[in-house]
Amino acid sequence: MKKIVVIDGQPHHCALMRAPAGLRLQSGERNFDCSLDALGEGRHRLRAGDARREVLIAQYGDQVWVHLNGRTHAIQRINPLDALAASGRGGTDSALSPMPGTILTVQVKAGETVKSGQVLLTMESMKLEVTITAPHDGEIAEVLCAPGQSVPVKATLVRFAAKAEATP
């Protein structure tokens, strides 16, 4: 079994296998013995090859946070099968919220044709007013938000109709 481990935006294919002295990690050219011992309350003793550190680890589903050398690293683990399924959903695209916040105005309707760069909506997060514009020419399939609504980061705000050439 392999998983994709995303560290600082870079994906790494990772697998563990049994080794004479515990477990061995393989990722591309990397290949080293490693171990992890829980010490309680999130503290762990971590060994990777010759390097040894005491670290803090917290996880939630496939998200892992590692506090190491005074820095916190947010790491995502992805099951490659799930990633494949997601990429198969292409054909339409959408405008996503760049940050969590509140929708101020929505300036387009479903069925409307927009030009690249045209303002779709404005939103506010803390003290910033942000304008969301069309990434390209196209037809709006669906508006998924309304003024006053709170949205999380990366929420789909506006969906575009599938382009003719992308339609199966």
Add this chain to the structure above:
Amino acid sequence: MTPQPIRRLLVANRGEIAARILRTARARGIVTAIVRHPDEEGGLAPRLADDCLTINGPTPVAAYLDVAEIVRVAREWGADAVHPGYGFLSENARLARALAEAGIRFVGPTPEVIELMGDKIRARNFVVERGFPVAPSAIEADDPATFATRALAVGLPILIKPAAGGGGKGMRIVRDAAVLETELATARREGERYFGDGRLFVERYVERPRHIEVQVFGDSHGNVVHFGERECSVQRRFQKIIEETPSPVLTPEKRVAICEAAAGIARAAGYVGAGTVEFIYGAGSEFYFLEMNTRLQVEHPVTEMVTGFDLVAEQLRICEGEPLGYQQSGITTQGHSIELRICAEDPSQGFVPATGTIHLLREASGPGVRVDSGVHEGQHVGSDFDPLLSKLIVHGRDRREAIARARQALRDTALLGVTTNTAYLDRVLAHPLFAAGDYSTAFLDEQSAVLSGKDEVLPLDLLLAAAALSDRQLVDAASSVPAIYAAMGGWRN
């Protein structure tokens, strides 16, 4: 006037400042209550208060801004004073008046002074008339028809500000006359949205200025003192993230001049309680009055660290009617203090606010380290409020020691589950210009490439190992296929 002790205090705020106020109130034997909206989860302050009162509103923020609602719960609970903290209604004269009518004290100055200083144009005129320095400016209300022309006459670059503003909201810098109209329109909309008042004024924008403020205190017996300055130039989006005292730029003579100007302004206003006079400090050592904040500041702890005073205790004493009880000479400072604002935000994405759940929390400790936190492990951090989670405050015998302690304390701080700015703050502290004290409010923008952290080498093997070994599926998969390795031998001990 006989002092009237506060026995029941309502803190009309949330987060770290509510927790900080509650600690002092409890130490003084005061019964306390806190407010919260039904949609809010967790938080440290509700755990520290004797009572937790529900305030209603269409959104949590709306409830905290609802004067009638705050007065209602204060009255029903039997509060004899309300501490507003900072933000929300802390500079709202209507709250101060409505409380007075209900026979409840407001921990802050009089409504008249709040109104004077809350109106940036009136405040500016007040300061000019009394001979204190202000920057060249143009005021829309003087003649709206010619405002744009007069704004340009101030001399580019200019800074547009809402007349009713504060805290950096709705401010825009204009360097090019061509964009003046659109920037004015945006600032007006933001002013209307945040303050319900779209009136504007513009001010000459001092390039690469420093932002230095002075803590002042007045009592109801006519005494006014200052508690020295705070250097607040490390800002992103006009908001401070690192503050320190003393300012590394002030000579002893300039320090006296700026602090005495602040105390003079407070004295002229008949100021009672805690206040802060903010100044713009130019490269030529000139300084201009910026505004007066009629409340406790986020960064007040650095002043506490070097003076030894508990400023919230002083606020409460003064509200009770006690005199200050000390002269200016009774306030001395020792060493150096730095505050770091730990925020749920992503510096690599333009400081966009981050949300999530705090799965694991470790706070820094050690000599000269103080943490003013508003959060606890397991708490969900949403986007309803300001992203400030906690403040790390350090004290050292000198600036160098304070920086070293601050850096170690940041590295000892772990808040897993929500993206924070701790690594970014550490890079700011490590920057040679910060170490030299040679920075302005433009510092973070100018040094953004260096501060992005892209040069930092990742301990990739360790991180991969941590991510893989903490994955139950990966570990189980490895354990379930021992055959091939068993066949290779080397198993027996």
